[in-house]
Amino acid sequence: MVPSEEARKLVLSFADDELCVGQNHSWWIAIGPFLEEDLAFTSIAQDELGHARALYSLLTDDIDHLAYGRNHSEYRSAHIAEFLCHDWSSALVRHVLHDMAEQIRWSALTNSSWTALGETAQRALAEENFHIQHGLSLLRRLLSSDEGQKRLEPIVLSLAPYGREYFADCDEGLIDDGLLTISMADQERMWVDQVLETFDDFNISVDMGEETQSSGRSGIRSDDFATLHDEMTAVIQIDPNAQW
Amino acid sequence: MTITQSDLETVRSAVASVKDPEYPDLTIEQLGILENVVADASSIRVDLVPTILGCPALSTIEQDVKAAARRLGHEVAVQFCRSPVWTPDRITKDAQHILANEYTIAITPRLGRTQCPVCGGRSLEKRSDVGPTACRSVHWCAECRNPVEVVRSREAPVQ
Known part of the structure; x- marks a missing residue:
């Protein structure tokens, strides 16, 4: 089948989310709070970048150009994926919110009528299981202490509403085409329920707001994006023809 | 041609x-x-x-x-290929022996408990989900007290 323009847009914004989160996770290489966490974040970063590569490869043969060579306004990442989160607590909370969303987003694609996308989703979902297990078990342990609760609660309250943007894509025609098996609105509801339930266990009641508060999907970048993009393109800026 | x-x-x-x-x-x-x-x-x-x-x-x-x-x-x-999905049991038996003997690396079997590549014991305790690479987790053998790496199966948690 020839994927529709809407289908390609959905894949592009998913890929951009994965690229930004993968790049952001890699910030913790060698400076994670303890060795196992350092290794876990590094591995998860590697997985997310691998997933970005797999998604971009569905759209182009020139992956480097698509990943690194666009103007900022041509990226479609959700702002929550772009945030630098150079504080460990924020990085952990974003990791959990992102991976909860990913589980749902990949699940909605595993039976896609776009066969290559469906196979990529099955493959990615198998790799994702440990991400959410890892993030949630650590977050729950930290939230079980007064100190952890005090530090994490304000971050959860401020970051969680941004996660709604993961589901801000237009899905017009995609359900009818069999490209997507769960509508974006249903995916968002599933994610919101899961987030509310997770934090409710720790008496944190998250206010998700009325609607998505950021507009990364329409081409507006967060304040952090320029720094993130400079970092991910540092090598290619020095030598545009570098081979790696 | x-x-x-x-x-x-x-x-x-x-x-x-x-x-x-x-x-x-x-x-x-x-x-x-x-x-x-x-x-x-x-x-x-x-x-x-x-x-x-x-x-x-x-x-x-x-x-x-x-x-x-x-x-x-x-x-x-x-x-x-996007399909099939690679699993550790695609590694041949011969190669599994080399991984165990030369690299102290075990693989996750489809069934049963993972075996320690050093002593053959079946009492590995997981210490870290990931090790030096994303595809290997780090364990500790309670029997011979050696650190051991296990090639993870992305589909099933290590037993």
């Missing part, structure tokens, strides 16, 4: 003997990364199954495969 059956066989055996960049004692065939070598009248394609999508060694393996074919005068295309 027309591809003959014998060309295909020769290229297949050259490609099958390409070493894995991470385990230079083992070939990509032994590790279950080589899925297929196929040809039509004028071109040859090598299908590889990546252990994980984010494996940083993929482009090295691709270049090594192309170089192995080129030494025989053939240009091949390399394709990374």
Whole structure:
């Protein structure tokens, strides 16, 4: 089948989310709070970048150009994926919110009528299981202490509403085409329920707001994006023809 | 150039003997990364199954495969398959022995408990989900008290 323009847009914004989160996770290489966490974040970063590569490869043969060579306004990442989160607590909370969303987003694609996308989703979902297990078990342990609760609660309250943007894509025609098996609105509801339930266990009641508060999907970048993009393109800026 | 059956066989055996960049004692065939070598009248394609999508060694393996074919005068295309999904049981028995004996690395069996590559005991305790690479977790053998790495199965948690 020839994927529709809407289908390609959905894949592009998913890929951009994965690229930004993968790049952001890699910030913790060698400076994670303890060795196992350092290794876990590094591995998860590697997985997310691998997933970005797999998604971009569905759209182009020139992956480097698509990943690194666009103007900022041509990226479609959700702002929550772009945030630098150079504080460990924020990085952990974003990791959990992102991976909860990913589980749902990949699940909605595993039976896609776009066969290559469906196979990529099955493959990615198998790799994702440990991400959410890892993030949630650590977050729950930290939230079980007064100190952890005090530090994490304000971050959860401020970051969680941004996660709604993961589901801000237009899905017009995609359900009818069999490209997507769960509508974006249903995916968002599933994610919101899961987030509310997770934090409710720790008496944190998250206010998700009325609607998505950021507009990364329409081409507006967060304040952090320029720094993130400079970092991910540092090598290619020095030598545009570098081979790696 | 027309591809003959014998060309295909020769290229297949050259490609099958390409070493894995991470385990230079083992070939990509032994590790279950080589899925297929196929040809039509004028071109040859090598299908590889990546252990994980984010494996940083993929482009090295691709270049090594192309170089192995080129030494025989053939240009091949390399394709990374989305399906089937690589699992540790694609590693041959011989290669599993080499991983255990030379690298102290065990694999997760489909059924039953993972065996310690040092003492053969079945009392491994997980210490870290990931180890030096994303595809290996770190365990501790309660019997011989050695640290052990286990090739993870992305589909099932390590027992």
